[in-house]
Amino acid sequence: MKSRKPAPAHVSRPPRRAVAGRRPAPITLKVGSEYYVLASSGATTGASRVLAHAQSFAVFDTTGDIALSPLEALGLFHRDTRFLSRFEILVDGKAPCFLNSYLSDDNAELRINLTNPHLRAKGGAISLPRTSIQLERSWVLEDAALFHRLTARNYTRDRVRLPIDLFFGSDFADLFEVRGVKRKRKGKRARPKKTRDAVTLSYRGLDHVVRTTELAFDPKPVHLGSECASFILELEPDQSVTLETRITCRLEPPPAASGSAPNFDRALSARREEISERDSQWAKLSTSDDLFNRLLRVSMADLTSIIGGDSKGNFMMAGIPWFATLFGRDSIVTSLFLLAFNSNIAGQTLRALAAMQGTRIDDTRDEQPGKIVHEVRAGEMAATGEIPFGRYYGSVDSTPLFLWLVGEYARVTGDLTIAHELWPNVQRALEWIERWGDIDGDAMVEYSRRTPRGLSNQGWKDSFDSISHSDGSLAKAPIALAEVQGYLFAAYTRIGEVAGWLGRTEVAGKLARRAAALKGAFLREFWLERSGMLALALDGDKRPCEVMASNGAHAIATGLIEGDHAAAMCQRLLAPDMFSGWGVRTLSANERRYNPMSYHNGSVWPHDNALVAMALGRTGDRQGVIKILEALFDAGGRLQIGSLPELLCGFERSPEIGPVPYPTACHPQAWSAASVFAIVQSMLGLSVLGAEKRVTIESPALPPWLEWLKIEDLRVGAETVSLLLRRTDGAVAVEVLKKPHSVTIEVRE
Numbered sequence: 001m002k003s004r005k006p007a008p009a010h011v012s013r014p015p016r017r018a019v020a021g022r023r024p025a026p027i028t029l030k031v032g033s034e035y036y037v038l039a040s041s042g043a044t045t046g047a048s049r050v051l052a053h054a055q056s057f058a059v060f061d062t063t064g065d066i067a068l069s070p071l072e073a074l075g076l077f078h079r080d081t082r083f084l085s086r087f088e089i090l091v092d093g094k095a096p097c098f099l100n101s102y103l104s105d106d107n108a109e110l111r112i113n114l115t116n117p118h119l120r121a122k123g124g125a126i127s128l129p130r131t132s133i134q135l136e137r138s139w140v141l142e143d144a145a146l147f148h149r150l151t152a153r154n155y156t157r158d159r160v161r162l163p164i165d166l167f168f169g170s171d172f173a174d175l176f177e178v179r180g181v182k183r184k185r186k187g188k189r190a191r192p193k194k195t196r197d198a199v200t201l202s203y204r205g206l207d208h209v210v211r212t213t214e215l216a217f218d219p220k221p222v223h224l225g226s227e228c229a230s231f232i233l234e235l236e237p238d239q240s241v242t243l244e245t246r247i248t249c250r251l252e253p254p255p256a257a258s259g260s261a262p263n264f265d266r267a268l269s270a271r272r273e274e275i276s277e278r279d280s281q282w283a284k285l286s287t288s289d290d291l292f293n294r295l296l297r298v299s300m301a302d303l304t305s306i307i308g309g310d311s312k313g314n315f316m317m318a319g320i321p322w323f324a325t326l327f328g329r330d331s332i333v334t335s336l337f338l339l340a341f342n343s344n345i346a347g348q349t350l351r352a353l354a355a356m357q358g359t360r361i362d363d364t365r366d367e368q369p370g371k372i373v374h375e376v377r378a379g380e381m382a383a384t385g386e387i388p389f390g391r392y393y394g395s396v397d398s399t400p401l402f403l404w405l406v407g408e409y410a411r412v413t414g415d416l417t418i419a420h421e422l423w424p425n426v427q428r429a430l431e432w433i434e435r436w437g438d439i440d441g442d443a444m445v446e447y448s449r450r451t452p453r454g455l456s457n458q459g460w461k462d463s464f465d466s467i468s469h470s471d472g473s474l475a476k477a478p479i480a481l482a483e484v485q486g487y488l489f490a491a492y493t494r495i496g497e498v499a500g501w502l503g504r505t506e507v508a509g510k511l512a513r514r515a516a517a518l519k520g521a522f523l524r525e526f527w528l529e530r531s532g533m534l535a536l537a538l539d540g541d542k543r544p545c546e547v548m549a550s551n552g553a554h555a556i557a558t559g560l561i562e563g564d565h566a567a568a569m570c571q572r573l574l575a576p577d578m579f580s581g582w583g584v585r586t587l588s589a590n591e592r593r594y595n596p597m598s599y600h601n602g603s604v605w606p607h608d609n610a611l612v613a614m615a616l617g618r619t620g621d622r623q624g625v626i627k628i629l630e631a632l633f634d635a636g637g638r639l640q641i642g643s644l645p646e647l648l649c650g651f652e653r654s655p656e657i658g659p660v661p662y663p664t665a666c667h668p669q670a671w672s673a674a675s676v677f678a679i680v681q682s683m684l685g686l687s688v689l690g691a692e693k694r695v696t697i698e699s700p701a702l703p704p705w706l707e708w709l710k711i712e713d714l715r716v717g718a719e720t721v722s723l724l725l726r727r728t729d730g731a732v733a734v735e736v737l738k739k740p741h742s743v744t745i746e747v748r749e
Helices: 175-179 264-279 290-305 328-338 343-355 380-384 398-413 417-421 423-437 482-501 505-526 551-557 563-573 606-618 622-639 670-684
Strands: 026-030 036-040 048-053 056-061 075-078 081-084 086-091 097-103 109-115 126-128 133-142 145-154 160-169 198-204 210-218 228-235 240-251 284-287 307-310 313-319 323-326 686-689 694-698 708-716 719-728 731-738 744-748
Touching: 048 097, 048 133, 048 290, 056 133, 075 240, 081 175, 081 210, 081 240, 086 133, 133 264, 145 160, 145 228, 145 264, 160 240, 228 240, 264 290, 284 290, 290 307, 290 622, 290 670, 307 323, 313 328, 313 343, 313 670, 323 328, 328 343, 328 398, 328 606, 328 670, 343 398, 343 417, 398 417, 398 423, 398 482, 398 686, 417 423, 423 482, 482 505, 482 551, 505 551, 551 563, 551 606, 563 606, 606 622, 606 670, 622 670, 670 686, 686 708, 694 708, 694 719, 708 731, 731 744
Parallel strands: 694 744
Antiparallel strands: 026 036, 048 056, 056 075, 075 081, 086 160, 097 109, 109 133, 133 145, 145 240, 160 228, 198 210, 210 240, 284 708, 307 313, 313 323, 686 694, 708 719, 719 731
């Protein structure tokens, strides 16, 4: 409920959106098994703006406000806690009029243009007409501090006296509370501490940690309460006045007021300097199409903005707002997609995951020795055990994906440093596969959760109902997923190569035999001859789930299935029951559990489509890859959010309706933003082999709306090359713009 304390005397009551009232009826959206996102119906339709840095992120509405809304992910979050749940501007008691808002190209700054509403004197006459005052507000996030700047400029010919109120507050809600998980008890709020220009809000959680939010204002307000800072701006004609606020998140011990004034410009400069340094690590992609360039640019900015970090190092977070943390699977797949264009992200992610590798048997969090972590949480509910995700290992694919990334990193970069450094982790991961992953000794990896509080399904489709038989009945554990066997094959193949480079010939031979055994077993058990497709999974009785789903594409992308079987499966993936027009669905529209509005049973995921594109690329179907690219590119353009969201609903494309956003989808989201880079590689048949100082381009293709595509500063080992691919006479010509003598570039038709 919103506060009912009186506002300062000169301020009328806030408008309806800013006072207590009935919220829309909630809807429940499954994410996983018992853990879900619960959001008001209003939350599913509103636009938002996001800033992210390190272990913090902030979500605003389009006006730059943080409206008090318990079940919407608006606010400033730090380490899985909402430290600011309200920050709203009122002008003489009224909401300002919205003009526009936008993120800077580097995602460092959110800027909003507002203007004053009609302001009336006591008799009702208009004392200041609308659009007399420009109100430009800006936000920047630097680590655990959020900076706000409001500049008011008077465009009238008269002196103006303008009352401004900044309403603020913090509910210190755990992120899982915002997602909708109910709590039986909560910690205690302390009385706010105030000075002339700062307020400190505090909360002691059930984990005995004190969390504080300090708001510091410059200049000091004319009145400062525990929920509102009030200012009177005296503006001469053409004069501008600026107010700055710094909101700082801190964990125990509770701080005294810092005493230093907010400094928006310093924070923005520091953030931009860091972003610029990270941008320099990327190869540069540009094309003849401005809209496609924007998709590439915004996707890169999204990815740079959600690189997180803690004492273990930097890593790629999964997505904002629900998954703003290290996720083994998501972070690894993102790194794989980006490896050719930015290998630093992979190196950082591998080290962070290795530091959290499982060391013991702990059924309460599905941990075994050698297993790679699924999810890491830092909030109060994780610390108290109210949720099992403080450090949770319930994913069957993170471990083989980790191995695949270690091997692929060495292959693409030619750098064996990480392979040497993490070889003990590699050995433990291989031991986990042999001892714990392959439950029944059939050469494949299965899962079965050990804690009833964990995820019942532990592949990337981790909804409770995502793995089923053709009659709609749910598969029983232990379950072997099609895509996981592909990741396992890639792990054996790539780590086997690395073992050979490191002189570990015995290990290399063993892994080659495992890969061969897996390839034979997979084709025998998963290929459904009657329907010409791969099964979704094998259940606990080794009965195939005869369901047409996208999972099999992942097995093709890794090379586990090849030849005619791969080509037949790829044709099925592009058939109308699978291809919606906006991308390939997770589940065929002909299946019993199909629902285009479900999380995993008929929706369209960009990262899943990128793996479909990789599968198509392996079979040589470049036009199929372009079909995937065009579908997602069109969807992103119609949604007008710059980059691709976590997922879309799987409704069929038609001229009357555009792509349907999935309620509560994350955006920005790591593997969705990275998808376009993986698809471009598949479209060009591009492979970077740093270990061999070689780049190969096989049967490249470009869509008809792209005249050319340029790749600059593509790293090949210690060198860089630049290439221009141009469409000419129905083919694609490759021009080498820069190449050292030590690097070979091969173009194959």
